[in-house]
Each structure stands twice: as structure tokens, then as C-alpha cells.
Amino acid sequence: MANHTEELLPPTPGQRVSKFLSRKDVRQTFILGAFFTLVFIILGVWIYPHWMPNVLSKEMQADEDIMIWFTVISAPIAGVILAIAMESFLNMHRGDTPPEDGIAIRTHTPVVIIWSSVSVLFIILALVWGMVSMNTDAVKAATDAPNALVVDVTGSQWAWSFNYPAQNITTHTLNLPVDRPVTFNIISADVNHSFWPVQLGVKVDANRLTTTVIHTTPDKIGVLDVKCAELCGLYHAYMETSGQVESTTDFNNWVSSIQAQGGTQ
Amino acid sequence: MTTLSHAPTSTRPVPNPKRSLITRLNMGTGIIVGAIFCWGTYYAMRAGRDMTDTHNVNKVLLSSMLMWSFGFLVGIGALIGPFRWLIGKDLTAEEQLYLAGDGQGIKRYFKYCTDHKVVGIQYLVGVMTMLGVGGTMAMMIRTNLATPGSHLVTPNVYNSLVGLHGITMIIAMIIVATGPFGNYIMPIMIGARDMAFPRLNALSWWVLFTAIPVLCSAWFLGGIPTGWTAYAPLSDQAGPGMNAFLATIIIFALSTAVAGMNITTTVIAMRAKGMKWNRVPIFVVGATISVALAIPAFPTFMLAMIQTGMDRTIATGFYDANVGGSGWLYANLFWIMGHPEVYVILIPGVAALMEIAPVFVRKPLFSYNAAIAGFAGIAGLSVLVWAHHMYMSGWMPSLNGPFMITTEFISVPTGLLFLVLVGTLWRGRPWMKLPMLSVYAFLWNFLIGGVTGVYLSDVPADNYLHGSMFVTAHFHYTLMGAAFTGAMAGLVYWFPKMTGRMLNERAGYIAFWLIQIGFNVLFLGMFMAGAQGQPRRVADYAFVYEHSNMISTAGAYTVGIGMITLLWAVVHSWRNGKIAPMNPWGAKTLEWTVPYPVPLENFDVEPIITSDPYGYGKAAN
Numbered sequence: 001m002a003n004h005t006e007e008l009l010p011p012t013p014g015q016r017v018s019k020f021l022s023r024k025d026v027r028q029t030f031i032l033g034a035f036f037t038l039v040f041i042i043l044g045v046w047i048y049p050h051w052m053p054n055v056l057s058k059e060m061q062a063d064e065d066i067m068i069w070f071t072v073i074s075a076p077i078a079g080v081i082l083a084i085a086m087e088s089f090l091n092m093h094r095g096d097t098p099p100e101d102g103i104a105i106r107t108h109t110p111v112v113i114i115w116s117s118v119s120v121l122f123i124i125l126a127l128v129w130g131m132v133s134m135n136t137d138a139v140k141a142a143t144d145a146p147n148a149l150v151v152d153v154t155g156s157q158w159a160w161s162f163n164y165p166a167q168n169i170t171t172h173t174l175n176l177p178v179d180r181p182v183t184f185n186i187i188s189a190d191v192n193h194s195f196w197p198v199q200l201g202v203k204v205d206a207n208r209l210t211t212t213v214i215h216t217t218p219d220k221i222g223v224l225d226v227k228c229a230e231l232c233g234l235y236h237a238y239m240e241t242s243g244q245v246e247s248t249t250d251f252n253n254w255v256s257s258i259q260a261q262g263g264t265q
Numbered sequence: 266m267t268t269l270s271h272a273p274t275s276t277r278p279v280p281n282p283k284r285s286l287i288t289r290l291n292m293g294t295g296i297i298v299g300a301i302f303c304w305g306t307y308y309a310m311r312a313g314r315d316m317t318d319t320h321n322v323n324k325v326l327l328s329s330m331l332m333w334s335f336g337f338l339v340g341i342g343a344l345i346g347p348f349r350w351l352i353g354k355d356l357t358a359e360e361q362l363y364l365a366g367d368g369q370g371i372k373r374y375f376k377y378c379t380d381h382k383v384v385g386i387q388y389l390v391g392v393m394t395m396l397g398v399g400g401t402m403a404m405m406i407r408t409n410l411a412t413p414g415s416h417l418v419t420p421n422v423y424n425s426l427v428g429l430h431g432i433t434m435i436i437a438m439i440i441v442a443t444g445p446f447g448n449y450i451m452p453i454m455i456g457a458r459d460m461a462f463p464r465l466n467a468l469s470w471w472v473l474f475t476a477i478p479v480l481c482s483a484w485f486l487g488g489i490p491t492g493w494t495a496y497a498p499l500s501d502q503a504g505p506g507m508n509a510f511l512a513t514i515i516i517f518a519l520s521t522a523v524a525g526m527n528i529t530t531t532v533i534a535m536r537a538k539g540m541k542w543n544r545v546p547i548f549v550v551g552a553t554i555s556v557a558l559a560i561p562a563f564p565t566f567m568l569a570m571i572q573t574g575m576d577r578t579i580a581t582g583f584y585d586a587n588v589g590g591s592g593w594l595y596a597n598l599f600w601i602m603g604h605p606e607v608y609v610i611l612i613p614g615v616a617a618l619m620e621i622a623p624v625f626v627r628k629p630l631f632s633y634n635a636a637i638a639g640f641a642g643i644a645g646l647s648v649l650v651w652a653h654h655m656y657m658s659g660w661m662p663s664l665n666g667p668f669m670i671t672t673e674f675i676s677v678p679t680g681l682l683f684l685v686l687v688g689t690l691w692r693g694r695p696w697m698k699l700p701m702l703s704v705y706a707f708l709w710n711f712l713i714g715g716v717t718g719v720y721l722s723d724v725p726a727d728n729y730l731h732g733s734m735f736v737t738a739h740f741h742y743t744l745m746g747a748a749f750t751g752a753m754a755g756l757v758y759w760f761p762k763m764t765g766r767m768l769n770e771r772a773g774y775i776a777f778w779l780i781q782i783g784f785n786v787l788f789l790g791m792f793m794a795g796a797q798g799q800p801r802r803v804a805d806y807a808f809v810y811e812h813s814n815m816i817s818t819a820g821a822y823t824v825g826i827g828m829i830t831l832l833w834a835v836v837h838s839w840r841n842g843k844i845a846p847m848n849p850w851g852a853k854t855l856e857w858t859v860p861y862p863v864p865l866e867n868f869d870v871e872p873i874i875t876s877d878p879y880g881y882g883k884a885a886n
Contacts, residue, residue, distance in 0.1 A: 025692065047796075048796060051793055051796035051797055052729075052796050052797065052798070053797060053798050053809075059725075059728065060729065062725050063725055063726050063728055063729035063730075064729075066720065066723055066725055066726040067720050067726055067796075070716070070719055070720055070723070070726075071716065074716045074719065077680075078712050078716065080687075081683055081687055081708060081712055082708070082709070082712070084687040084690055084691055085687060085690060085705055085708045085709075088626070088690040088691070088692075088693050088694075088695055089695070089697075089705055091693070091694050091695070092694070092695050092696075092697040093694050093695065093696050093697065094696075094697055095696075098625075098627060098696050098850070098851045099627055099694050099696050100627065100694075101627040101628070101881050101882040101883055102626060102627050102628040102692060102693045102694060102881070102882050102883070103628065103692055103882055103883055104628065104629050104880075104881065104882030104883060105628065105629065105631060105688070105691070105692070105882075106629050106631075106632070106633075107631060107632035107633070107634065107635070107688075108631075108632070108688070111684075111688070112632055112635050112681075112684065115680065115681070115684045116677060116680070116681065119676055119677045119680035120677055122676070123673045123674055123676050123677060126673055126719060126723065127669065127670060127673055129723075130669055130673075130723040130724055130725060130726075131666060131669075133724075133725040134665070134666065134724050134725055137725065186659075190498070190502075191496075191498050191499040191502060192496055192498070192499065192592055192658075194657060194731075194732050196732065196800070198798040201728055201729050202728050203657050203728050203729070203731055203732070204657050204658075204659050205657060205658045205659050207586070207592060207593075207658075207659055208498060208586040208587070208592070209586040209587070210586065210659065212659030225798065225807075227798070227800050228800065229657075229731060229732030229733065229800045229801075230496070230732055231424070231427075231490075231491065231492045231494075231496070231499070231801075231802045232499060233424070233490050233499055233502070234420050234421055234424065234490060235420055236420075236424070236800075236802065236803060236804075237420065237423075237800075237802075237803035237804040237805045237806065238805065240807075
């Protein structure tokens with residue numbers, strides 16, 4: 001039972017902290033924690049740019065940055081949890097009878113407070129980041145809207161079609177000029193679909209009789225994949241098409257060629 | 266309150282209510298009467314109806330399915346008590362004792378038995394069956410996705426597999442801990458002689474049982490094309506198999522309502538003397554908060570399904586934009602259930618691990634209050650976050666910000682759950698038995714599930730990730746990696762009390778490592794596919810996703826082998842395992858103070874509680 005004479009608490013907080021830090025298990029936990037943190041940071045910075053497809057717009061870049069930076073800032077928290085778990089795991093007792101009882105730590109108020117505060121701060125950081133990013137997108141969309149290229153997108157079971165009203169053409173591939181803002185007006189002819197031009201990093205559902213709107217500005221030339229991200233029945237998996245972000249000249253040539261065919265692809 | 270008479274076990278005469286109908290009814294009579302009701306309704310309603318009209322087909326099928334459920338309950342004797350009340354009587358004491366099933370051996374598992382321990386075993390076997398069926402469907406999904414361009418199954422079968430895997434697993438996971446352990450162990454843990462409403466307890470299981478054949482019938486009616494989310498208007502358009510889905514949810518919601526009321530009342534009203542709220546074992550707290558959260562959640566799902574049913578049978582058009590309805594109404598109703606529901610699944614699993622960790626680390630649970638705050642905080646916030654599933658739906662983009670705030674704040678109470686577990690591990694010397702290993706697996710899996718959840722809760726990142734395989738991987742990390750791991754730990758931990766035997770350790774370890782390693786390979790591969798841009802619920806995919814899908818499928822087979830090993834371990838140990846001592850883990854909760862087989866009404870002498878069950882350890886220095 002209680003044996004307070006064995007290890008008396010040092011008198012000042014400073015001494016208590018330095019005694020705490022000099023303990024072997026504490027030092028091991030710190031080393032493990034630093035290791036796990038580093039591993040998560042490296043994985044976060046390396047994995048997402050490596051896995052995710054070409055970035056063809058600022059919106060897509062923002063999506064990717066969030067995934068990278070959220071991983072990096074959550075790495076220390078993950079590191080602490082994994083370090084404590086690993087430290088105790090390495091200290092395991094095997095056998096058919098339970099080990100001796102450990103130390104009866106019922107709670108430790110400062111730790112609970114620090115832990116909760118750190119998670120609140122982490123969340124506030126994540127929220128501010130997300131809100132600023134959302135706001136940037138919204139402001140950009142509003143300022144870009146007047147000179148944006150308008151594309152009316154219709155999802156139907158199981159194909160996409162794109163109508164460019166200003167150019168008066170209807171197509172099944174999505175070609176866009178680089179560096180020009182684009183506004184998509186999306187609607188469905190039947191059930192819900194979700195319009196996902198993958199490399200542009202934006203997405204919204206296509207609903208019956210209600211138009212949804214998204215804005216983006218492709219800023220690099222490259223191939224686009226357009227997919228459906230909402231289960232829409234039998235051939236959902238095949239409801240995809242491709243497209244191109246291309247130079248303004250190429251885009252105009254493409255438009256002319258479609259117009260020459262009578263306006264439909 | 267209707268409870269059994271509390272006669273002492275030793276002096277009770279063997280009940281023998283001769284000439285009572287109750288003694289003649291069982292699962293077999295239930296199935297017969299259910300089938301008669303079902304086919305009777307089917308043929309009666311078909312007569313004179315134009316069966317080329319899909320509305321009529323839906324009317325007939327939906328009614329037949331619901332009548333099967335009702336007929337089964339009539340046939341098994343569930344309604345004898347309520348019928349007697351109608352004529353101003355009740356079951357006789359002898360009949361009630363007969364229903365408790367004492368001395369009836371294995372037969373009582375096939376009857377309307379009110380003993381909470383029998384109900385617990387019924388749930389356990391039911392859950393394992395459902396997990397087996399759902400897992401087999403998962404294997405078929407992964408086999409089809411092993412390589413691009415695979416045509417092992419048709420797109421229609423694939424979509425049905427996705428939907429039925431989803432709903433089977435959701436139902437199984439909702440009851441995976443609160444069903445078996447909440448019914449068998451929890452009343453003993455709080456020192457009660459049975460549940461508050463033993464007949465409702467039996468009812469909750471047998472109502473759920475009637476949902477199983479209904480759900481299976483979806484296969485024979487052409488499957489469901491909608492996934493388990495059953496979004497409208499796709500569900501309005503869907504074929505006759507959809508009726509099976511609707512009926513299943515309606516029946517299941519009734520079962521959870523009954524079970525939820527019963528468990529909540531039991532914990533509030535029937536705790537042993539001296540078991541104040543701060544002395545209640547943490548598993549009991551978790552299970553209670555979980556079912557209490559389910560009580561308001563599932564009725565909205567039931568309502569959503571009833572409205573879908575009305576759209577399909579009498580063309581009300583709740584969700585049909587063509588006649589002024591809105592699919593967003595469905596999406597809202599569904600997710601108002603759907604987001605609390607994931608915590609209904611998660612909380613009991615975590616609570617089981619919190620019950621287990623102190624026993625094996627031989628230390629008190631770190632900060633019992635933080636654990637309660639964590640559960641309560643999650644339960645409270647979880648009803649305010651539903652529209653984060655709808656960021657990209659186009660419904661109210663202006664609400665994305667507020668829903669992002671509530672969603673991300675759930676990380677704070679969730680963080681407390683981590684704190685409680687790592688605090689319990691801190692400076693401990695854990696006894697590395699199988700249940701304890703699950704605590705570590707949980708920490709790893711739930712960490713990944715949690716961090717990826719923060720990305721998804723962020724609106725800009727969700728622009729990219731919504732509807733992709735990344736989401737599928739994320740929620741499997743939380744539901745399977747966290748909740749299932751907790752339930753598996755619970756199974757191993759309470760196996761000695763529920764079966765009287767120890768689970769085979771060697772097979773258990775092999776199963777554990779196969780499942781956990783396979784699981785991580787499977788879903789890390791799926792994170793990769795999602796980040797690469799593969800949408801979820803696709804029967805086929807482009808060649809760029811080839812490697813990530815192959816990795817996932819390899820992991821899935823590893824999990825499959827692990828699950829079969831676990832099943833073998835459970836079946837083999839149940840029959841031939843080492844006989845368990847009364848308290849094999851040296852735990853301090855009440856269930857370890859009763860012998861196996863646990864006598865009817867559990868305790869000869871009602872226990873009196875003087876402290877919480879975590880009094881391990883030497884005083885802190």
C-alpha cells in the first residue's frame with residue numbers, strides 16, 4: 001500500500017519537472033514520440049503529392065495542402081499517443097498469472113487540462129485554416145464570375161454532357177482554356193449524381209430540377225478526368241469522361257471544330 | 266414495472282405450466298405462422314390488382330414482409346402477454362418462470378425466452394452470423410475489384426453486394442457489443458437480477474431476427490441498387506428488392522427502440538445498492554449512452570424509410586423533385602440518424618476496451634470523469650453534425666461552415682477517450698493477453714481513422730475527398746478498426762463468463778494478427794485509391810488504380826483468413842475449450858463474482874457496492 005517515505009515529492013515545480021524528465025521511461029517515451037512524429041511528418045509530406053493526381057487548379061492545390069498540413073500538425077499528437085502505447089507495450093508482462101498491481105494513478109488534473117487545451121487549439125487552427133480557405137475560394141469565385149467561362153453540366157444515367165452557352169456547343173468531353181475562370185452550373189436529368197472533375201479539386205452533386213454552381217480556375221495545362229462521385233445506379237462506375245485543360249488557342253480551335261460539326265460533338 | 270418474482274434460486278420449484286399455449290410455441294411455430302401471414306397477405310393483396318404497375322408490386326411486397334414479421338411474433342408467442350392484458354389478465358407466475366427458460370437446456374435458445382443471458386447468447390450467435398454474411402459479401406466485392414476490368418459479377422450484383430454488405434454490417438455493428446455483452450454481462454455487472462423488461466428483451470431479439478430473412482429476400486427480388494444510404498430518388502426508381510431494404514429498416518428500428526429503452530431503464534433503475542453513478546463500470550456507462558443515443562436516432566431512419574415506402578406505393582412524392590419533393594429531405598433525415606449512428610457503434614467498443622485496460626494493466630482507469638465527459642461530449646455533439654455528409658450535395662452551402670465547426674469539435678471529446686486509454690497504460694506493466702492486445706490495435710487504428718476524419722470534416726479538403734474510396738477507408742478504420750476491435754476484445758474477455766470456457770489462445774493470437782495486419786493493408790491500400798481519385802461504390806475502375814486495389818484485395822483475403830480462424834477458435838473453444846475459473850483475469854467487476862453457469866436471476870444475495878471496480882494498484886508517489 002501507500003509508501004510515501006520511499007519517494008517524497010520534490011518541493012518546487014521546477015524540481016518536480018526535472019525529476020520527471022530524468023526518469024528512464026519518460027526519456028524513452030520522448031525518444032519514441034519524436035521518432036513517430038518524424039515518421040508521420042515525412043509520410044504526410046511525401047504521400048499525398050505522390051498519390052494525388054496532377055494539380056491543375058488553385059482549388060486542387062488548396063485541397064492537397066490541407067491534407068499535407070493537417071497530417072503534419074497532428075503528427076505530434078499521434079506521436080505522443082503511439083509513444084506511450086509503445087513504451088507500455090515494450091514493458092509487457094507475459095505468463096498465466098496477472099502481474100503485480102501498478103501505481104494507482106486515478107487522474108492527473110493538469111494533464112487532462114493540457115490535453116484538452118491542446119486538442120481545442122489544434123481544432124481552432126484547423127477550423128481557421130478551413131474557413132480562410134473556404135473564404136478565399138468564395139471571394140475568388142465572386143470576383144471572377146463576370147468574365148468566367150460558363151459551362152452547363154448535365155448528369156444523366158450514365159453520362160455527362162456539357163453545354164457551353166456562349167459558344168453554343170454541346171459536348172461529351174470537358175475542354176477548358178487555361179487561366180480563365182470557369183463557372184459550372186450542374187443539374188441532373190434523373191437521379192443524384194456528383195460532378196467531379198478530379199484534377200480541378202472541386203465537386204458538387206447534380207440534383208433533379210435544382211442547379212448547383214461551382215467555380216474554379218484551371219491554371220495548368222493537362223488531362224482532366226471527369227467522374228461521378230455519387231452512386232447513381234447500374235453503370236455508376238462507367239459514368240466518366242475525360243477532358244483537357246489547354247491553351248486559349250487550342251480551346252478556340254476545339255470550339256470552332258465542334259461548331260463546324262453543327263455544335264454537337 | 267413488470268419483472269419476474271424474486272424468489273430465491275435454490276427453493277424455486279421447476280415450472281411446469283401444463284396446458285398453457287406458451288409451452289408449445291417456439292421459433293419453428295413462429296416461422297410457420299409468419300410464413301402463413303406472409304403468403305396469405307401476398308395472395309390476398311395480389312388478387313384483383315394490376316401487377317404490372319410497380320406501385321402495386323411494392324404495396325404487395327412491403328405488406329407481405331411486414332406481415333411476416335408480425336406473424337412470426339404471433340407464432341412464437343410474443344403477443345400472448347399483451348393479449349392477456351387486453352382481457353384484463355397477465356401471464357401466471359408459473360408461465361413467467363417457464364418463459365425464463367430455467368432447466369430447458371438448449372431448447373430455450375429457440376424460444377421466446379426472457380432470461381437476459383439467453384438473449385445475450387442469441388445476439389452473439391446472430392451477430393457472428395451477420396458478420397460472416399457481411400464479410401463474405403466484402404470478400405466478393407474485393408475479389409471483383411482485384412483487377413480492373415473484372416467481370417466476376419455484373420454491375421447489378423455488384424451494387425447489391427455493396428448495399429447489402431453495408432446494411433448487414435451496420436446492423437451487426439450496432440448490436441455487436443450492446444447485443445451480446447449489453448444483454449448477457451451488463452445486468453450482472455450492475456448487480457441486477459435481470460433486465461427491467463425481460464419480455465421486451467426477448468422481443469428486441471426476435472423482432473431483429475425477423476429482419477434477417479427479409480433482408481435476404483432482397484437478393485431474390487433483384488437486389489438493391491442504392492447502397493445502404495438508399496438515397497432518393499434512386500430508391501424511388503429501384504426495383505422490388507428495395508422493398509426488402511425498407512422493411513428491414515422499419516423492423517430493425519423497432520428492435521433498437523425496444524432494446525434501447527430496456528437497457529437505459531435497467532441501468533437507471535436496477536443498479537445494486539451502493540452503485541452510485543460514479544461507481545458504475547465504464548462499459549455500462551458507454552453502452553447506456555450508446556443506446557440512449559440510438560433512441561432518438563433510429564426513428565428518423567424509420568420515418569425516412571416509411572416516406573420512401575409511401576413514395577413507392579402510393580406515389581406521395583416526398584423525395585421526387587418532379588412533383589415538388591426533394592431528395593435533400595431524405596438526405597437530411599438519413600444523416601440525422603446516420604451520424605449519431607456511427608457513435609452508437611463506436612462508443613460501446615471503446616467502453617469495452619476501457620473496461621479491459623485497467624484489468625490487464627493492473628491500474629485504475631485513468632480519469633473516469635474524462636471518459637464520461639468524452640462519451641457524453643461525443644453523444645451531445647453527434648446530433649449536430651449530420652450535414653457534413655452533405656457538404657457537396659448543394660443543399661445549403663452556407664451551412665457548411667457551421668457544420669464544419671461542430672464536426673471538428675468532436676475531436677475534443679474523442680481526444681479524451683485516447684487520453685483515458687494512454688493514461689491507463691502510462692507507467693503500467695500490461696499483462697499481454699489477447700484482450701489487452703486489442704487496446705493497442707485500437708489506438709493505432711482509431712488514430713488513423715480520427716486524423717483522416719479531420720481532413721474529411723474540412724470543407725475544402727472534402728471537395729476532393731467526398732465520395733471517394735478515401736471516405737470508405739476512413740469509416741472502416743473507425744467502425745472496423747476501432748469498434749470491431751473493441752467488440753472482439755470484449756468477446757475474448759467475456760468468453761469465459763458466457764461459455765464457461767477459455768478461448769483458445771494460440772488460435773486467438775493468430776486470428777488477431779491476421780485480422781489486424783490484413784485490415785491495415787486493406788484500408789491503407791484503399792486510402793491510396795481514394796487519394797488517387799477513385800470514386801467509392803464503383804464496380805470497375807481505370808488502370809491507374811490497379812496497384813492500390815490489388816493491395817486492398819490482398820489485405821482483404823488476409824482479414825478473411827483471420828476471421829475464419831477466429832470463428833474456428835470460438836466454435837472449438839465453446840465446445841472443447843479449457844474450463845474457465847470463475848475470475849480468470851482477476852477483475853473486480855460483479856460479473857466475475859458469479860459462477861458459470863450463471864444461475865437464473867444471477868445473484869443469491871444481492872450485492873452491495875462500496876467502491877468503483879477500479880481499485881487496482883499501489884498508491885501513487
